[in-house]
Amino acid sequence: MDMYHEAILEHYRQPRNWGVLQPCDIDHEEKNPLCGDRLRLTVRVRDNHIAEIGWSGEGCAISQATASMLGEIILGKTLEEARQLTKEDVLDLIGISLGPVRLKCALLSLKVLKVGAYGLAGWQEDDSR
Amino acid sequence: MSALSLEQLTRQMAAHRADFPILAQMVRPNVPLVYLDNAATTQKPTAVLRAVEDYYTHMNANVHRGVHSFSEKATAAYEAARDAVRDFVGATSAREIIFTRNATEAINLVAYAWGLANLRIGDQILVSEMEHHANIVPWQMVAERAGAHVLPIPITEDGQIDQDAYQTLLGSGRVRMVALAHVSNVLGTINPLADLIRMAHEVGALVTVDGAQSAPHMPIDVRALDADFFALSGHKLCAPTGIGALYGKRALLEAMPPFMGGGSMIDRVTFAKTTYADLPQRFEAGTPNISGAVGLGAAIAYLRGIGLEAIHAHEVALIQHTMAGLADIEGVQMYGPSADQRAGLVSFTLRGVHAHDLSAGLDQAGIAVRAGHHCAMPLHEKFGIAASTRVSFYLYNTLEEADHFVQTVAAVQRFFAR
Numbered sequence A: 001m002d003m004y005h006e007a008i009l010e011h012y013r014q015p016r017n018w019g020v021l022q023p024c025d026i027d028h029e030e031k032n033p034l035c036g037d038r039l040r041l042t043v044r045v046r047d048n049h050i051a052e053i054g055w056s057g058e059g060c061a062i063s064q065a066t067a068s069m070l071g072e073i074i075l076g077k078t079l080e081e082a083r084q085l086t087k088e089d090v091l092d093l094i095g096i097s098l099g100p101v102r103l104k105c106a107l108l109s110l111k112v113l114k115v116g117a118y119g120l121a122g123w124q125e126d127d128s129r
Numbered sequence B: 001m002s003a004l005s006l007e008q009l010t011r012q013m014a015a016h017r018a019d020f021p022i023l024a025q026m027v028r029p030n031v032p033l034v035y036l037d038n039a040a041t042t043q044k045p046t047a048v049l050r051a052v053e054d055y056y057t058h059m060n061a062n063v064h065r066g067v068h069s070f071s072e073k074a075t076a077a078y079e080a081a082r083d084a085v086r087d088f089v090g091a092t093s094a095r096e097i098i099f100t101r102n103a104t105e106a107i108n109l110v111a112y113a114w115g116l117a118n119l120r121i122g123d124q125i126l127v128s129e130m131e132h133h134a135n136i137v138p139w140q141m142v143a144e145r146a147g148a149h150v151l152p153i154p155i156t157e158d159g160q161i162d163q164d165a166y167q168t169l170l171g172s173g174r175v176r177m178v179a180l181a182h183v184s185n186v187l188g189t190i191n192p193l194a195d196l197i198r199m200a201h202e203v204g205a206l207v208t209v210d211g212a213q214s215a216p217h218m219p220i221d222v223r224a225l226d227a228d229f230f231a232l233s234g235h236k237l238c239a240p241t242g243i244g245a246l247y248g249k250r251a252l253l254e255a256m257p258p259f260m261g262g263g264s265m266i267d268r269v270t271f272a273k274t275t276y277a278d279l280p281q282r283f284e285a286g287t288p289n290i291s292g293a294v295g296l297g298a299a300i301a302y303l304r305g306i307g308l309e310a311i312h313a314h315e316v317a318l319i320q321h322t323m324a325g326l327a328d329i330e331g332v333q334m335y336g337p338s339a340d341q342r343a344g345l346v347s348f349t350l351r352g353v354h355a356h357d358l359s360a361g362l363d364q365a366g367i368a369v370r371a372g373h374h375c376a377m378p379l380h381e382k383f384g385i386a387a388s389t390r391v392s393f394y395l396y397n398t399l400e401e402a403d404h405f406v407q408t409v410a411a412v413q414r415f416f417a418r
């Protein structure tokens, strides 16, 4: 059995920046109704930079590990820089090919970020915004 | 059941695998398909595929419309399929069988046609906590329009309907309809329908049975159950997708207004007033799924050739074997009744491993299962879990496949635990 590479397992077991920040500047949650995955992101912004983040929620290794990895990337970036992150950037982190269903798991964290931080309501996995 | 007879039984059934061409497919090179997602949909035997092809090759025409030979042939084939369904569920008259797209449409038909004509403000509809969304949401939609209320019938920790609570709910004097699954698609519970229906009838309520998970796996007798309505999906019993059926007691159906309007369901149309056709056409607006019905007829003939009792016994043997294997894996939690009291499926969680990850691991080994909430979110909420993994058997599954499944679950558990 060799399902996911070590980095995913490691982030899944010990997710980075986990918790809920209160008070915070951004607070948003998204769900994947298909599998019940739930992911919430709280962010503190200072000088237009993402200064602190807290993820929380539950779900599969892919959705939780990508959130953890994505968090490490956006931390310290300006809001505008973080906004430029694309679906491809996230998929590169995972390093295995995913079917359409699991793609939603992988991109849940990006969706939370896009909708929560930039108000892109209705953002979909195939959106280039 | 002794180990020997279990093996004999499953070996007998294995002979039928050859009837299903898809079972020889590979998921990936050298990884054969192990199809254990039968509660979602079943595979189709050659007899069904041929019947559909034969219909299109030799008799395709619209039904109940032409007076030409092919229309008569097509109509005869379509009505023969209706009679096969009648016999399959134990109904008296073929007029009591309405073809639909699936169980969902059959339940919606009852909810709208019966519900909008009969539900009054303050009336109650009881729906068990183990229902599929198909037997919850239509009732909610209709109740909202009628000013009626949908109330849940609680279930016990071991996945049975709480009969005391049910009796209490029935005592309100306002219950008009009870919506019950025959077999739960998540828990595998086989509900004691005859008793539950009798209790409902004692207070004057009707019962709609969701037979999506029972009709494929065990003999059905709507008259012995005294069910008022009974819904089934063809695709879950070896027939093509897009065909299902509703059984309804004749007097009830006759008193119901149509569900959809259009061709075939009318008696006479004028702009002043349209009158509707008799049963069953009144509920079959538009050109029906003729080839699907023919396929359903062939599927029923196929299943009866093997015997529904034999299919049920085979699946019970497989589920008992599988549950014993799963129980030995660390962190496995199974939901629902004990192995000797259920249909051939089980849903479970594996501690520390999300259902999607488990299902991805199983898929690597060629094994198809269902992961998620299986269209039963209220039930998952009740057990405090977001998702579970479900393995569900059919007549063509083998003991070897069950073993392969259990061993792969154990391998995924080790992968995540290392």
Ligand SMILES: Cc1ncc(COP(=O)(O)O)c(C=O)c1O
Residues within 6 Å of the ligand: B039, B040, B102, B103, B104, B105, B132, B134, B135, B181, B183, B184, B185, B210, B212, B213, B233, B235, B375
């Ligand atoms: C218990 C139960 N009811 C209803 C349905 C709905 O079946 P269909 O989608 O074929 O209408 C299903 C299948 O998903 C089921 O398992």
